[in-house]
Amino acid sequence: MLDIHKLSAGYGEAMVLHDISCRIDPGQVTALMGRNGMGKTTLLKTIMGLIKARSGQIIFNGAPIEKQPTHLISRAGLGYVPQGREIFSDFTVAENLHLSQLGHNTGAVLPLEKIYDWFPILKERSEQRAGTFSGGQQQILAIARALIGKPSMLLLDEPTEGIQPSIVHEIGLQLRRIARETGLGILIVEQNVDMVRTLAEEVFFMENGAIQERCDIAALRQDDSLLHRYLSV
Numbered sequence: 721m722l723d724i725h726k727l728s729a730g731y732g733e734a735m736v737l738h739d740i741s742c743r744i745d746p747g748q749v750t751a752l753m754g755r756n757g758m759g760k761t762t763l764l765k766t767i768m769g770l771i772k773a774r775s776g777q778i779i780f781n782g783a784p785i786e787k788q789p790t791h792l793i794s795r796a797g798l799g800y801v802p803q804g805r806e807i808f809s810d811f812t813v814a815e816n817l818h819l820s821q822l823g824h825n826t827g828a829v830l831p832l833e834k835i836y837d838w839f840p841i842l843k844e845r846s847e848q849r850a851g852t853f854s855g856g857q858q859q860i861l862a863i864a865r866a867l868i869g870k871p872s873m874l875l876l877d878e879p880t881e882g883i884q885p886s887i888v889h890e891i892g893l894q895l896r897r898i899a900r901e902t903g904l905g906i907l908i909v910e911q912n913v914d915m916v917r918t919l920a921e922e923v924f925f926m927e928n929g930a931i932q933e934r935c936d937i938a939a940l941r942q943d944d945s946l947l948h949r950y951l952s953v
């Protein structure tokens with residue numbers, strides 16, 4: 721469970737997150753939506769310890785993590801796929817996955833066969849250089865690399881940016897399947913409404929560095945006025 725209490729953070733003198741409080745239960749899939757510049761990426765980076773919290777608490781599975789370095793936060797079970805997909809373009813798919821396994825020295829890594837079962841394209845193209853992949857395939861590889869460390873919660877920052885609609889839907893369905901099969905919790909920053917409807921169970925709407933509203937996905941299907949208010953779609 722991720723429990724954020726009165727979290728504030730920013731860059732230098734500029735505060736971006738203001739007193740954020742929210743809670744994500746184990747296995748829950750939550751989307752974080754809002755216009756550009758509202759602080760969504762900053763929130764994910766602060767959870768991961770890449771930006772230090774100025775005040776407030778982040779409790780993950782019962783332990784405070786807001787003062788921990790990123791590698792310990794990752795080891796505690798938080799996986800992170802940043803915007804822009806951090807993969808090694810010159811290495812093959814298999815090498816990318818092996819490197820990710822090596823990065824987790826606790827021994828608790830997912831076997832590659834499981835990854836290949838979830839994402840057959842990675843098995844079919846395991847010897848192909850990652851840089852030759854399409855944007856969608858690179859995103860799948862980035863997600864697979866994050867899953868190798870068996871996180872209990874995965875943070876995804878706009879995975880569908882610049883990806884073909886057919887692959888967006890495929891990635892959404894597959895993430896939902898993995899979340900149901902393994903109990904993985906997901907916090908996804910996403911502007912793509914189709915992806916959010918496919919994957920998420922609830923949505924947080926962010927504006928001016930604060931979570932202004934939360935809504936169940938079923939309610940959002942009935943009434944999309946919140947999308948108009950917070951995204952202007």
Ligand SMILES: Nc1ncnc2c1ncn2[C@@H]1O[C@H](COP(=O)(O)OP(=O)(O)OP(=O)(O)O)[C@@H](O)[C@H]1O
Pocket residue numbers: 731734736754755756757758759760761762763
């Ligand atoms: N490295 C940085 N240094 C200073 N200010 C930053 C930095 N990164 C982001 N900001 C500012 O912080 C605010 C929030 O940015 P953030 O990237 O978190 O927003 P976002 O909601 O994720 O938007 P986007 O969808 O555009 O990524 C913006 O005003 C942005 O200009």
